[in-house]
Amino acid sequence: MLHILLALSTQERHGYGIMKEVESDSQGKVKMGPGTLYGSIGRMIEAGLIRESDKRVDPEMDDERRVYYKITALGQATLAAELERYREVVAVAKKKQLAPNSFAYGI
């Protein structure tokens, strides 16, 4: 959900657009299929984090009209709170001088 909120934080996107943005943001580490993506979208709409925007054609793709999704004010607040939480966790890890490979050899 965090990845979807992040993908929608800068602009409205349709399903495929969200998928590609998530893939790009995570440097290819997070890949979602339509089943996962639309399941998450449904739950996020229900929670008021995102909402459906108008249906329109994506000029960079074909002439099919697509539903676009938009982040809500609650979604923006949730994203900000979650990013802050991550920042705090990273700060604690830095304070403890933990590097990503600290536990690689079972030290």
Place this chain on the structure above:
Amino acid sequence: MASEPFIRRCRKWYAKLLRLYPKPYRERFGEGMEQTFNDLCRERVNAERGLFSFALWMFFETSAGIMRENMTFVIVQKSIIRVALGTGLILLIPLFGNIFVDGWNWPLPAFILAGTLLFGTGLTYEPVVKKMNNKAYRFAVGLALGTAFILTWMNLAVGGILGDHPANLMYPGVLLVGFVGAIIARLKPHGMSRALFAMALAMALVPVIALIVGAPAFANGVVAVFGLHAFFAMLWIVSALLFRRGSVNRL
């Protein structure tokens, strides 16, 4: 690279697979999912990559989604069935009353009204409490909804609390205060507490306004009318305090 007939077949099968989603979900997201699948197919073809393993993964991933959404749908359906059963069981009381108790004679519209109110209250209660795992909040929601139910029942079935007067229209207004307040609060405890306090205040103001506009109910005694409204307001205040206490304890 995948052949054109294989791509067409994949798209057709995927569209058929989407039919296994629950109808409301399919109507809402089916078209978008199909478009996304087609976009992903096009992307693979343009990159001159094979489609077989991709299609297999997509079908597997979407099948998992279908199972998940169908399970959610069944759970929702189950809660509707539970509320309907509860409503039916409660309505058995007046039904037995009609059969076995002398002088008890509920007409059919009373059953329909009671059934609608009970079913509506239950349907509101179920999804709201699902979002709350605190027992105090659940009790608070039950108390608030129960009070709203009794108020509506007294007005519609027993007759207007304030007598035959348009001042009775203030009661839907009181309920609207709570409804709008709950939406603004997004069911968060602190906001819910405020919404219920606002409801109690609105309820306390009803007899004051009714007295000013001269509603006929006061002919039977001012204290009784004010007492009844104070009772309703008190129940919402208790509910509001439960929410407030819960939200303070969580901090």
